[in-house]
Amino acid sequence: MTAESDRSGGCQCGAVRYRAKGELGYPHLCHCRMCQKAAGNYFMPLAGVMRSDFTFTRGTPKWFQSSDLVRRGFCGDCGTPLFYDIPETDFINLTLGSLDNPDAVKPVMQSNTSQKMSWFHALDGLPLEPEPETPDRENAIAASNHQHPDHDTKSWPLGESS
Incomplete structure (x- = not known):
């Protein structure tokens, strides 16, 4: 279990936000093909939180029934994968990348x-790009960024009511 009293997270556009209190159980990387497809990536990092310690703070996700046992929650506006849910259990799994501070949760296992x-074993041997983004490009991206910040906001986009 990974302890932290209060964790917030949500999608890239800010339409769906959540709060998880208490411990996150079994933080792990799942390499199954279903998680690969759901994440659009090579694996999906997940951890569980008790439903009694979980609340939506903005919006509601869309759900896709990926099997007879599991549904996956995502933002219907921007598509961010957010949840792996087995409805009859007393917990829900969060995608660790959707946390506002994903670096705070270190996976303890792979499945x-x-x-x-x-x-994957060869990733550390790949060459690194020699130069970071140019300051002009970094400034242009920052000035036009539409991504929700990594913290709760009273409204989003800024200036709109909740």
Whole structure:
């Protein structure tokens, strides 16, 4: 379990926000093909929170029933994957990348590693891009950023009522 008293998170556009209190259980990386497809990535980082410690603070997700047992929650506006849910359980899994501070939760396990990318071991050997973004480009991106900040806001986009 990963303890922190209060964690917030949400989607990229800010339409769906949540708060999780208490411990996050079993923070892990799932490599199954279903999680790969749902994340649009090579794996999905997840951790569970008790439903009694979980609330939506803005909006509601859309749900896709990915199997007879599991549904996946995502933002209907921007598409951010947010939840892996087994409805009859007393917990819901959060996607760790949707947390406002994802670096605070270190995975403790990997699952479904038979479907893990065979070349992951070589990632640290890849060359690094030699130069960061140019200051002009970084400033232009910052000035036109539409991504919700990594903290709760009273309204979003800024200036609109909740």
